[in-house]
Amino acid sequence: xxxxxxxxxxxxxxLPLSNAQDRAxxxxxxxxxxxxxxxxxxxxxxxxxxxxxxxxxxxxxIREGKMSIxxxxxxxxxxxNFSIGCQVGGVNNPTTKEVxxxxxxKTFQNPKKGKWIVKIIPQNANAQVQIIxxxxxx
Amino acid sequence: xxxxxxxxLLVIFLSFNSNLKSESGIYGQFQLDTAVWSPVAYxxxxxxxxxxxxxxxxxxxxxxxxxxxxSFSFSSRLLPEKxxxxxxxxxxxxxxxxxxxxxxxxxxxxxxIANQSARVLIRNDGDSVITREIIFEGYFxxxxxxxxxxxxxxxxxxxxxxxxxxxxxxxxGVFENLRAYADTCSNPIVSLYALYKxxxxxxxxxxxxxxxxxxxxxxxxxxxxxxxxxxxxxVQKSRGLSFRILLFGTILFIAGFFVSLWLHKxxxxxxxxxxxxxxxxxxxxxxxxxxxxxxxISESLMVSLSTVKSHVNSIYSKLExxxxxxxxxxxxxxxxxx
Numbered sequence: 001x002x003x004x005x006x007x008x009x010x011x012x013x014x015l016p017l018s019n020a021q022d023r024a025x026x027x028x029x030x031x032x033x034x035x036x037x038x039x040x041x042x043x044x045x046x047x048x049x050x051x052x053x054x055x056x057x058x059x060x061x062i063r064e065g066k067m068s069i070x071x072x073x074x075x076x077x078x079x080x081n082f083s084i085g086c087q088v089g090g091v092n093n094p095t096t097k098e099v100x101x102x103x104x105x106k107t108f109q110n111p112k113k114g115k116w117i118v119k120i121i122p123q124n125a126n127a128q129v130q131i132i133x134x135x136x137x138x
Numbered sequence: 139x140x141x142x143x144x145x146x147l148l149v150i151f152l153s154f155n156s157n158l159k160s161e162s163g164i165y166g167q168f169q170l171d172t173a174v175w176s177p178v179a180y181x182x183x184x185x186x187x188x189x190x191x192x193x194x195x196x197x198x199x200x201x202x203x204x205x206x207x208x209s210f211s212f213s214s215r216l217l218p219e220k221x222x223x224x225x226x227x228x229x230x231x232x233x234x235x236x237x238x239x240x241x242x243x244x245x246x247x248x249x250x251i252a253n254q255s256a257r258v259l260i261r262n263d264g265d266s267v268i269t270r271e272i273i274f275e276g277y278f279x280x281x282x283x284x285x286x287x288x289x290x291x292x293x294x295x296x297x298x299x300x301x302x303x304x305x306x307x308x309x310x311g312v313f314e315n316l317r318a319y320a321d322t323c324s325n326p327i328v329s330l331y332a333l334y335k336x337x338x339x340x341x342x343x344x345x346x347x348x349x350x351x352x353x354x355x356x357x358x359x360x361x362x363x364x365x366x367x368x369x370x371x372x373v374q375k376s377r378g379l380s381f382r383i384l385l386f387g388t389i390l391f392i393a394g395f396f397v398s399l400w401l402h403k404x405x406x407x408x409x410x411x412x413x414x415x416x417x418x419x420x421x422x423x424x425x426x427x428x429x430x431x432x433x434x435i436s437e438s439l440m441v442s443l444s445t446v447k448s449h450v451n452s453i454y455s456k457l458e459x460x461x462x463x464x465x466x467x468x469x470x471x472x473x474x475x476x
Contacts (some may be wrong), residue, residue: 082195098195103244
């Protein structure tokens with residue numbers, strides 16, 4: 001009886017683990033450092049049929065200038081956006097430090113397949129952006 | 139001290155206290171993990187719906203310390219006279235004050251509507267996501283704002299549908315509900331908030347009449363929020379009758395000009411220019427051909443000399459000639475042609 005209980009408990013704990021092992025996860029990360037940058041940049045992310053979950057995490061901070069970030073799905077529809085900006089600080093006012101931070105977190109279940117775009121639109125920006133993409137296969 | 143004095147003081151205290159509570163302003167009661175979050179609430183003025191997810195120090199107009207009970211308040215003295223959209227956010231201890239987190243378990247902000255005389259009460263329900271379940275009391279437009287957020291939240295459930303068809307149906311249903319809310323809402327900013335949540339940009343080309351009616355309903359709204367919205371909706375304004383008459387007249391004028399030009403070119407030129415002359419002019423012309431002077435013509439026709447000169451000028455003009463010699467040449471050309 002004791003062995004049976006141990007077996008049942010073991011199966012109970014190991015079953016989800018085995019299922020989790022079946023679910024392939026694909027992570028990518030990209031970091032950008034912008035220095036007095038005003039050129040628009042597009043980061044493209046391929047979401048393929050084999051993944052059912054697409055999680056996007058964007059961390060950004062800015063010390064000078066402005067920066068807008070837009071997330072566009074393969075049909076061009078905006079799925080999120082934010083912008084951050086500084087008026088003082090940076091190279092011109094090194095004594096006054098002002099940092100502004102923006103973070104974006106979103107998980108898309110059954111996302112549109114194709115090329116997603118993270119559009120970064122800086123204006124004289126001294127900034128850092130990190131994009132982390134997680135795709136999970138069911 | 140007599141009991142009458144105590145009662146009197148109590149009455150004064152209670153009335154003072156109730157006055158305090160009924161004062162306009164923004165009053166919050168939040169449960170925050172102060173090990174993670176700084177005990178400060180920041181109030182930002184959102185100048186336009188495009189800036190809902192913008193963050194900069196210049197947008198922050200006030201900050202309030204959160205006390206050990208989780209209470210904080212913003213005085214109404216910095217608030218504008220009319221309704222505006224605001225954002226309250228909290229920052230993590232290690233993050234800068236101007237820090238915006240959108241989505242996820244650390245989402246740190248929410249929106250509200252306030253003005254100088256509004257009294258807004260806010261509290262969270264102690265959820266692990268501090269801004270997930272915000273409960274508004276007091277100023278009614280915020281309760282409406284929350285209802286809109288609840289409708290829009292169904293969009294997240296749409297993404298969990300495995301069937302794209304069902305997912306699209308949920309999405310279009312949610313957007314339709316938001317448009318209906320916008321259509322029936324009596325507060326202009328709340329109404330516009332609902333439209334922005336409905337992603338009107340993609341719906342506008344399919345549903346132009348709705349947006350025309352919406353703009354007509356709020357035609358007297360001159361806030362920045364509506365000015366910005368009008369720029370995004372390229373609905374042609376209905377022009378007055380005078381404009382239409384002017385347009386019609388201009389078209390007629392241009393058409394008339396081209397028609398007359400065409401007729402002038404296409405009609406054959408008069409083969410016998412003498413047909414344009416009056417009877418009297420023909421008489422004068424025949425005498426010119428015979429070499430008679432103006433005076434002789436005057437005597438012959440028994441008219442004054444000035445009348446003859448007038449006839450001669452008219453003949454020159456009609457026949458496009460400049461002298462008696464030209465008149466004779468014209469006569470010779472005509473004879474040769476015949």
